[in-house]
């Protein structure tokens with residue numbers, strides 16, 4: 001860490017430091033969470049995979065929306081970013097019916113004010129992706145809100161803008177990923193505004209921590225889908241009869257290695273770069 005960086009925020013597996021008034025350093029650790037609990041065992045290089053993927057997507061979506069990326073650091077796990085005024089909503093796009101979207105649909109037939117056709121099955125692909133904003137709950141569990149509630153928080157014009165841009169970003173990445181055997185079922189963005197009030201994509205983009213990645217070759221609606229990246233760790237945890245409360249279990253070496261291999265596989269499929277080549281020069285991911 002730079003000598004002078006002051007810590008400004010922590011996520012479950014990432015840290016944010018201020019470099020100066022205009023710049024932040026976003027550092028991705030190798031920590032992994034399953035069932036919302038951070039495990040005591042790290043996955044080597046997970047933070048580098050996620051940082052590289054995020055930088056890859058920022059570079060390739062610049063034409064859709066400006067983003068906060070200034071530089072990928074030589075360590076491969078940190079990004080220097082522009083410091084923004086953050087919008088107080090999470091911008092979620094769902095292309096498939098899963099997670100809280102599936103729960104809400106089963107209970108009400110709606111997701112965040114979108115009335116969906118009857119008879120949809122778990123994990124089913126939606127005819128069109130939907131924008132389903134959420135509030136940033138301090139508890140850590142985001143709460144789905146309607147478009148009206150989101151408009152109260154950011155204004156109707158800004159909401160219309162983030163909705164259109166979120167959908168365009170999702171369509172672009174989902175199409176790229178599907179061609180490479182990965183379904184991006186849903187994803188979450190955070191946006192900010194710069195000194196000129198221009199909208200800027202912040203946080204991380206289309207990483208397996210901010211999105212659900214599913215293997216395309218085994219996809220079938222009517223059941224939950226395996227996670228592309230975390231399924232080994234989840235399956236192992238399920239064999240233990242663990243109650244999913246802190247502290248989580250240590251992962252054995254074979255589960256760590258299998259999980260690391262899946263992260264690297266996702267990186268290599270999506271970026272079409274060897275992960276070792278990324279480590280040698282992380283800027284390669286910017287093309």
Ligand code: Q0N
Pocket residue numbers: 009010011014015016024026068081082083084085086190192202203204
């Ligand atoms: C910011 N968060 C979200 C742990 C906490 N570019 C930015 N400018 C100003 N503030 C933020 C960003 C960004 N990104 C975002 N908190 C502050 C929570 N996280 C993000 C990752 O690390």
